[in-house]
Amino acid sequence: xxxxxxxxxxxxxxxxxxxxxxxxxxxxxxxxxxxxxxxxxxxxxxxxxxxxxxxxxxxxxxxxxxxxxxxxxxxxxxxxxxxxxxxxxxxxxxxxxxxxxxxxxxxxxxxxxxxxxxxxxxxxxxxxxxxxxxxxxxxxxxxxxxxxxxxxxx
Numbered sequence: 001x002x003x004x005x006x007x008x009x010x011x012x013x014x015x016x017x018x019x020x021x022x023x024x025x026x027x028x029x030x031x032x033x034x035x036x037x038x039x040x041x042x043x044x045x046x047x048x049x050x051x052x053x054x055x056x057x058x059x060x061x062x063x064x065x066x067x068x069x070x071x072x073x074x075x076x077x078x079x080x081x082x083x084x085x086x087x088x089x090x091x092x093x094x095x096x097x098x099x100x101x102x103x104x105x106x107x108x109x110x111x112x113x114x115x116x117x118x119x120x121x122x123x124x125x126x127x128x129x130x131x132x133x134x135x136x137x138x139x140x141x142x143x144x145x146x147x148x149x150x151x152x153x154x
Contacts, residue, residue, distance in 0.1 A: 001037070005036075005086055006086060006089050006107050007085070007086045008052075008083060008085040008086055008087075009082070009083070009084055009087070009095065010054075010080065010081055010082070010083045010100070011081075011103065012053070012080075012081040012083055013080065013081040014038065014078070014079070014080045014103075014104065014107055014142050015078075015080070016056070016077070016079070016081055016111060017057055017074065017079040017100060017154065018059075018075070018076070018077035019075070019076050019077070019111065019115065020073075020074070020075050020076075021072065021074050021115050021116075022070070022072065022073045022074075022152040023069050023071070023072045023119055023121075024034045025069045025071065026120075027054050029066065029071050031046070031067060032066050032067050032069075032071075034067070035063060035066075036064035036065055036071045036122060037064070037066075038062065038063070038064045038068050038136055039062070039063045039064075039065075040061070040062050040126060041053065041060070041061040041062075041063075042058070042059070042060055042061075042129060043056050043058075043059045043061075044056065044057070044059075044097065044100075044101045044131070045057050046096040046097070046100070046140055049081070051082060051084050051085075052083055052084050052085035052086075053082070053084075054081070054082050054096055054100070055080070055081050055082075056079065056080050056082060056096055056100035056101065057077050057078070057079045058077070058078050058079075058100075058101045058104040058105060059076070059077040059078075060074075060075070060076050060078075060108050060109075060126065061073070061075045061110055062073070062074045062112055062124060062126075064074075064121070064124070071121065071138060072119060072121055074112055074115055074116055076108050076111045076115070078103070078104045078105075078107045078108035079109060080100060080103060081105075082096075082100050084096070094133075094135060095137065097131065097134075097135040097138075098135050099133050101129075101131045102131055104124070105126075105128075105131075106133065107130055107137060108126075109125065109126045112124065112126060113125055113126075120131050
């Protein structure tokens with residue numbers, strides 16, 4: 001195998017693509033002593049930029065509520081540009097869906113914790129995520145839908 005045929009995986013750039021924070025009930029919410037109920041949402045998407053270069057965006061949404069009142073809502077989209085070359089086509093999707101989000105997750109976790117702390121709230125540390133399990137579940141679900149003739153809804 002010549003050097004040009006060796007698989008290439010490299011990180012070209014990691015950056016925050018979008019970041020928002022809302023604290024709709026401040027300052028009154030700071031007087032509440034009840035611990036908030038926290039919900040975390042996670043989404044990953046990839047876009048080909050041409051010739052083995054991909055942008056992967058990992059978006060985390062954190063909502064904290066005290067009863068019916070929203071304490072804060074944070075949405076952070078951490079992105080990366082990755083070069084993936086000389087990899088068989090069937091292996092590109094798992095790299096983009098597993099390896100790239102694994103690289104981006106520590107960055108988005110720090111961004112979310114930092115912005116929540118800067119807003120005056122107790123920082124929230126996101127638990128580790130198993131992107132391989134998420135990917136495998138998504139593939140199994142798509143296969144089951146294909147077998148049953150259902151059309152997946154995005």
